[in-house]
Amino acid sequence: MNIYFWHGFTAEVWMTLGVILLGIVVYRVYGRLSLVNKEWRSGYTLNQVYDGSIRLVERVSRSVTGLYMTGSMRHYLMYIFTLIIVIVGGSLLYVDGITFGQGEYAPVTFFEVVAVLVLLTGALAIPFAKSRIAAILLTGMVGYMVTLLFILFRAPDLALTQMIVEVVSVTLFLLCFRHLPRLKREKVKFRVKIPKLIIAVGFGATMTLVALAALGSSPFESISSFYVENSYTLGGGKNIVNVLLVDFRGFDTMFEITVLGLASLAIYSMIKLQLEPGSKPDLVRDVPDDNKPRYARSNDVLLQSVAKVAFVIIITFSLYLFFAGHNHPGGGFIGALMAAAGLVLLSIAFGTEFVQKVLPVDYRKLIAAGISIAFLTGIGSFVFDVPFLTQTFGYFELPVMGKTELTTATLFDLGVYLSVIGVTMNIIFTIGRDN
Amino acid sequence: MEILIALAIGVLFTVGVYLVLSKSLLRILLGTTLLTHGVHLLLLTMAGLKTGASPLLGEKADSYVDPRRRRLSLLRL
Numbered sequence: 001m002n003i004y005f006w007h008g009f010t011a012e013v014w015m016t017l018g019v020i021l022l023g024i025v026v027y028r029v030y031g032r033l034s035l036v037n038k039e040w041r042s043g044y045t046l047n048q049v050y051d052g053s054i055r056l057v058e059r060v061s062r063s064v065t066g067l068y069m070t071g072s073m074r075h076y077l078m079y080i081f082t083l084i085i086v087i088v089g090g091s092l093l094y095v096d097g098i099t100f101g102q103g104e105y106a107p108v109t110f111f112e113v114v115a116v117l118v119l120l121t122g123a124l125a126i127p128f129a130k131s132r133i134a135a136i137l138l139t140g141m142v143g144y145m146v147t148l149l150f151i152l153f154r155a156p157d158l159a160l161t162q163m164i165v166e167v168v169s170v171t172l173f174l175l176c177f178r179h180l181p182r183l184k185r186e187k188v189k190f191r192v193k194i195p196k197l198i199i200a201v202g203f204g205a206t207m208t209l210v211a212l213a214a215l216g217s218s219p220f221e222s223i224s225s226f227y228v229e230n231s232y233t234l235g236g237g238k239n240i241v242n243v244l245l246v247d248f249r250g251f252d253t254m255f256e257i258t259v260l261g262l263a264s265l266a267i268y269s270m271i272k273l274q275l276e277p278g279s280k281p282d283l284v285r286d287v288p289d290d291n292k293p294r295y296a297r298s299n300d301v302l303l304q305s306v307a308k309v310a311f312v313i314i315i316t317f318s319l320y321l322f323f324a325g326h327n328h329p330g331g332g333f334i335g336a337l338m339a340a341a342g343l344v345l346l347s348i349a350f351g352t353e354f355v356q357k358v359l360p361v362d363y364r365k366l367i368a369a370g371i372s373i374a375f376l377t378g379i380g381s382f383v384f385d386v387p388f389l390t391q392t393f394g395y396f397e398l399p400v401m402g403k404t405e406l407t408t409a410t411l412f413d414l415g416v417y418l419s420v421i422g423v424t425m426n427i428i429f430t431i432g433r434d435n
Numbered sequence: 436m437e438i439l440i441a442l443a444i445g446v447l448f449t450v451g452v453y454l455v456l457s458k459s460l461l462r463i464l465l466g467t468t469l470l471t472h473g474v475h476l477l478l479l480t481m482a483g484l485k486t487g488a489s490p491l492l493g494e495k496a497d498s499y500v501d502p503r504r505r506r507l508s509l510l511r512l
Contacts (some may be wrong), residue, residue: 074456081452108439116443123450123469132461139465142447146472149440153479162475169468196456204449207473211441211480 081199089206092213112152119145140170157334160321164337171344172428250412254374257419261367264423268364268430300349307349314342322417323410332413336420343425352429363426370419377412440480447473 007013068075122141129135143166150159322335347355447469454466 074458077456081456113439116439119443120446123447126450126465126469127453127462135461135465139468142469142472146476149476150479158475158479173464196453200449200453200456203452204445204447207448207477208441208445211444211477212438214477214480 078195078199081203085199085202085206089202089209092206092209109152112149115145115148115152119149136170136173140166143170157331160334161337164334164341167341168337168344168424168428171348250378250409253412253416254371254378257374257416257423258371260423261371261419264367264426265364267427271430304349307345311342311346314345315339318342322413332416333420336417337424339421340424340428344428347429356429361425363422363429366422367419367426368422370415370417370422372415373418374412374415377408377415380408437480440476444473444476444480447476 068079119142122138122145126135126138126142129138143162147159147162147166150156150162318335318338320335321338322332343355343359451466451469451473454462454469457463457466
């Protein structure tokens, strides 16, 4: 390769010279042109054309975006649901993923059919319910039917949890009943109603297809056989679900309770922050003083006497669930929900102030204590030079109880237990009390 | 039985989505509740119904319950 300074008079040199000449000419002429064309140029400089086109593009794009970004939650949800229908349903159809009638189906039994029918009736009746109470109770009915199905399908842990959650959530609904808007007969035009219906039915159909498709195929060997085989030998417990929660997937559980705790603290602060001294929460402001409900003390004697006895039974059962969890249905999570349900019963019967006075527990500190216990059990495994959150178990001879199995997983579960009670009661008392 | 449950899941999702798309806050809340019921049943059904002894089924599903509680309570605000 050779490099020269001078190539002779090539096209490039002439072009360069031409540009220079042209520049000189334009510079000379420019002064005169600007005098002649002053009016004309001030209207249409390139800068203004540029600015104008930018403005035009902005206006067009804003009007286009405005067509679909309406700021209405419903519309966004509609897009999401439609996309799910198209993508999931479409791909299922595309790959021919729907396998119908393959695999072994469980036999249909009478009880299950009844439960499913009641569930369907309840679910379908909700949109037609005329009053708030009816709608809430119908939802509760659906929930209990789901619980029943869990029992029939042999998922006792899930059924227990579901049942207690159902009790607590229906109670919560009724507790903040007053805050909820009255159900109006929604007079919607057909033009609005039809797409809603289509999307809803389409989504339901897609989910049915997904369920059927999931039944028909199992591309990988399920991991569950590992848990079934190793739950007793490695985890020392007969209840696979519980061993899974506290041992195999202990890390998941730990952060789950952390997230739960943070969420409940967020709820607490969101509600309490409105209660600056001297100001009332927004929800109450427009209620006249005589219409304010008297939550202070209910005087229902029957409820109070039953609640007193039931509370003891519920707490005992909750402790039983907690300790039995390792080998039988139960566990920290369910036990804690049970205890929370007992506290809710007590606070319905006697009022939340009373419960706070009798059991002066700071539930926010309870959350922190629970999470710390769970963390510390994890850290404790470093002392024995094993990875974080390794659980162990052994059989000991105790003076009164004889041969007893003791596991570190129980300690971890204690953390779960405390923090879940803290979370639940924190939320319930915060929502229930700010009346 | 699975087909029946699959249908039930479909109905739960249909009603749930319909309620969520409505204007009233209460309906939206109830809609989310129904959706979670649908999800639970779906998870349970995917594992296959009645294929073993009790604790085998719904194994991971248990831990799905708490996010649901959290969401319900959050939504209630």
